[in-house]
Amino acid sequence: MKILVAVKRVIDYNVKVRVKADRTDVDLANVKMALNPFCEIAVEEAVRLKEQGVASEILVVSIGSKPCEEQLRTALALGADRALRVDTDVLPDALSVARVLAKVAETEQPDLILLGKQSIDSDNNQTGQMLAALLDRPQATFASEVKIDGDQLQVTREVDGGLQTLNLKMPAVVTTDLRLNEPRYASLPNIMKAKKKPLEVKTPADLGVSISSQIKLISVEPPAERSAGIKVGSVAELVEKLRNEAKVIA
Amino acid sequence: MSILILAEHDNQTLKPVTLNVLAAAGEIGGDITLLVAGHGCQAVAEQAAQAAGVSRVLLADAPAYAHQLAENVSKLLLNLADDYEHILAAATTTGKNILPRVAALLGVNTLTDVLGVESPKRFKRAIYAGNAIATVEIDEPKVVMTIRGTAFDPVAATGHNASITQLDQVYESDDVSFRHEALAASDRPELTAARIVVSGGRGLGNGENFDLLYQMADKLGAAVGASRAAVDAGYVPNDMQVGQTGKMVAPELYIAVGISGAIQHLAGMKDSKVIVAINKDEEAPIFQVADYGLVADLFDAVPELQASL
Incomplete structure (x- = not known):
């Protein structure tokens, strides 16, 4: 069984994001970048399936300019077998990303495609769903458990009311939620080994896809700041304030 | 302009978040149709018909829609999409699951988790976990988006009386099936x-x-x-x-x-x-x-x- 994992290079989740002074975007100059946490969970799940003997090959794909090879190397160090970077300087919209991945899937014919449910920069939560639609294959988003039985996939999803379990026929697309697994740290020997694993570069033209961006960023502003209120000295004072000042309880 | 909204419900009651989505649709402006897709959900359609601002309710009642599987509901929405410029749903796990699938079938992008309407093509949404608010303009023939309910004050749930039209199209994928769910039962509010x-x-x-x-x-x-x-x-x-x-x-x-x-x-x-x-x-x-x-x-x-x- 072959698994395709799509990953994205994003701002490290520990970095405090700041809006540029001219409000055109957030400031990403000299900011630490990392593998998107949800993508990392997707890679980890693929590696676990390989370790269980269920999967035989893991291909990891990213779309972007040269620096995103760092994140592909990270995924290789975690246990992916080979990597593909689709080279572009344009910031693609989600539909373009899904179209690129669909082309890769047509060539590679994976049985399972794993993606993070969203990236922590644009917070879109849509690429997996779009990819599944373009391939006309079933989807299980927000996965917290993935089991494989023959050509059937049993996925438990985190939904608003609790948990929902679906059966999907492979090939299928699964997007990962936080509690699917806890990704490992890459060991030093594996980081060294990852440098020798194959990393191929293709252009969107090679795949017959054009990359566009139909969503124009007009401006970015910092969220309305909440200023700290007051400290109360006792429960009695708190109740008094809530009743008479804030008037939110009877 | 015409707006199609996918109603959020559990086959018994219309979820209040739909009223917030209706408020967002009101800010875009246009004729509003509410789609109730489910199974045994006539009561939901009746509640939906009473919500302020709804011109008509479309009811697709079939076992294939019982669990709001994205594969089935997205095809239903695709089939209806010709008549609408905007397609909206709440940014719940249901809406977030289904709408991007609809958008891709239509060949357009999605705007997710929208929290402000500036114009019919220009919206505000949070990025970087809410550490920045982006104003974006979408250049697509159809605008498909999910709405963050808490960002809009709900419209009135009752007092209106829209028509209900039954739809008979049923789309059912063989590639996916519902197995079970474990939903938290609670008497407390949502x-x-x-x-x-x-x-x-x-x-x-x-x-x-x-x-x-x-x-x-x-x-x-x-x-x-x-x-x-x-x-x-x-x-x-x-x-x-x-x-x-x-x-x-x-x-x-x-x-x-x-x-x-x-x-x-x-x-x-x-x-x-x-x-x-x-x-x-x-x-x-x-x-x-x-x-x-x-x-x-x-x-x-x-x-x-x-x-x-």
Whole structure:
């Protein structure tokens, strides 16, 4: 069984994001970048399936300019077998990303495609769903458990009311939620080994896809700041304030 | 202009968040059609017909739609899409699952989790876990988007009487089937619609101690939420998580108990009108957003607070 994992290079989740002074975007100059946490969970799940003997090959794909090879190397160090970077300087919209991945899937014919449910920069939560639609294959988003039985996939999803379990026929697309697994740290020997694993570069033209961006960023502003209120000295004072000042309880 | 909204429901009742989506649609402007796709959901269609601003209700009632599987509902929406310029749903796990699939079938992009309407093509949405608010303009023939309910005040649930039209198209994929679900049964209000939310964090120490919060919540008529730390520690189930990757809430009163205030959590609750924080660590970041902070041991403060309500 072959698994395709799509990953994205994003701002490290520990970095405090700041809006540029001219409000055109957030400031990403000299900011630490990392593998998107949800993508990392997707890679980890693929590696676990390989370790269980269920999967035989893991291909990891990213779309972007040269620096995103760092994140592909990270995924290789975690246990992916080979990597593909689709080279572009344009910031693609989600539909373009899904179209690129669909082309890769047509060539590679994976049985399972794993993606993070969203990236922590644009917070879109849509690429997996779009990819599944373009391939006309079933989807299980927000996965917290993935089991494989023959050509059937049993996925438990985190939904608003609790948990929902679906059966999907492979090939299928699964997007990962936080509690699917806890990704490992890459060991030093594996980081060294990852440098020798194959990393191929293709252009969107090679795949017959054009990359566009139909969503124009007009401006970015910092969220309305909440200023700290007051400290109360006792429960009695708190109740008094809530009743008479804030008037939110009877 | 015409707007199609996918109604949020559980086959029995229309979820209140649909009223917030209707408010967003009202800001875009245009004739509004509400689609109720489900099974045995006639009652939902009747409730939907009463909501303010709805011109007509489309009812697709079939077993294939019982669990709102994206594969089936997206094809239904695709089939209806010709007549509409905007297709909306709530940014719930259902809406987020289905709408991007519809958009891709239509060959357009999606705007997710929209929290402001500037014009029919220009919207505001949060990026970087709510650390920045982007104004974006979408250049697509159809605008497909999910709406953050708490960002819009709901329209009236009753007083209207729209027509209900039955749809007979049934789309059913052979590649996916519903197996089972474990949904939390609770008499408390839903987290995203509650007027008061009481949330607990790692400070509670274990799942049993959440009883303290349940008791207080029942006295206040409040919903109970949790931080990601409390969910990850296994104290409470995932559907209680408030934050960037959990639920977005904006109640009139939010009481954070034993929650330090990680940025992921703040992203999910900082639009609450009044925030109360109870924490024994006076350096906890939650105090920087709290209107009223009480530095105290929650195991003393919560029972005392409950007794005085």
